[in-house]
Amino acid sequence: MSSTLPFVHQVPKNACVSEQIPFVEYLHLAPTPHLVAHQCTSCGARFFDRRNACASCFGTSFADADIATEGFVRSFTIVSFAAPGIPVPFVSAIIECDGTSVRGNLTNVTADPEHVSLGMKVRLTTYVVGADDAGTEAVNFAFEPVS
Amino acid sequence: MSSGDVWILGINMTKFGKHTDKDTVDLAAQAAMAALADGGVTMADMGVLAAGCLMGGGGIAQMIQKQIGQTGIPAYNVSNACATGATALRVVYMSIKSGECDFGLAVGVEKLSGVGLLSGGNRKDDGKTWNRFGRYGAVASTDGRIGTDTMPGVFAQVGMEYAHKYGGADFKLFAQISEKNHAHSTLNPLAAYQKRFTLDEIMNDMMIAYPNTRAMCSANCDGGAAAVLVSDAKLKTLSLEQQRRAVKISASVLTSDPYEEACQVLPDVNTLTRSAAAQAYAKAGIGPEDLDLVELHDCFATAELVHYDNLGLCKPGEAADFFKSGATWRDGSTPVNVSGGLESKGHPIAATGIANVWEVCHHLRGEAGDRQIQGAKVGLAHVIGLGSACGIHILEKSGL
């Protein structure tokens, strides 16, 4: 698959460009942000974490597979009570990206049932979670409505 | 000649709610002693003990023995999420089935009063520089940043996925399911909450994870439940009264989730329940249409809907219409959660998988008082532990 999305998270003008790292290892920021799964070379099952053998066919050979960056909302919830430090309400969703199910937050949409709907088309985007003391920024992914 | 069947001889659940003056061992011992008394036996008769207390650390089985009788029998400590109680019951069932013993005791207990939201990883983001941890190599907790780990949120997504697939289900319908269970609870003196709510009250209650409001979530509370099981051969040597009140375990099934494409991002509570139900109906020689009552795992209102379908109570994809027909109210064709369900009876995790069997037994014995389902002969008890484990027991009234 290929992604034509721009690298959307913002770096302030005139600031020296800080180093950026992905929030999770299965998010790749270059050349454009996308998710990468470990795909079983026998049956094609995809896993975002490491497996010793495929949970589906028990094969032991895996190769990296790029996940489509566009998809649709197959399920969602709007979470009003969350762990400390998590702004609420936020939308948690299950996105179907060209046959692969992905879990993520929805962003750039009002978190209420009037603005989020089952089946709505979304695409991957990224944002800066924060920077550590060394100035390294952690970049996370989310999905936004395709307007 | 013994049929090889296994029976429930005695069973008990404590009042669910807040027990400030009792710890988990007290509650477990109370339920166990009452179950033994209900069956007319003592610890001296027991050949096996299986017990679970999910949040309370290990060794609950031995702690129970020290509290009510140490006889040197094998003691199993079981832990299987919300299916812990059902798993304890099944361990005892299998021990008797294997011929190792004639009697066994299963116990589940939990203290959850005052425990807030149950969620997944709540790791604090400390550290001065980003450090990767966990299986996704995350630099901070993913809960809330890459979807939700909170139980109300996970099960909201389970229900919404069904709504997306089949239509017909919305916020109001999920709230109506909760309305039913709270209405049922008014007849159950052992329920943690016995308050009837209007649909408006439920929909306007505090939103936890849309479409689940607080009233649509299982109630964290304290409670214990215990069951004494007996072999068919031994039961025949007991009194006529014991034989008459004994309830046959027509099927005891435990499943885990087979691989499904999306199960790594949203636990699949459907496939393993459908599989457990199919196995249970086949073993019992009973179909869903034969069930006089069902206690199913309504940890959230959104979960109850999908299990109508998973348990085959309705045609595939027709759970919303099935509910709208009134079928699952206590005067309907398939009463579901006449105890009030986890939303009002409460959900002391490890006790739940025995307490739902107690509810069914209570009706089959004709001892359910005001909430008795008249003439009940067959019932089904279902639990799901996320991760996942599904326990189903089909129970039948004694023919005597």
Ligand SMILES: [Zn+2]
């Ligand atoms: Zn495979």
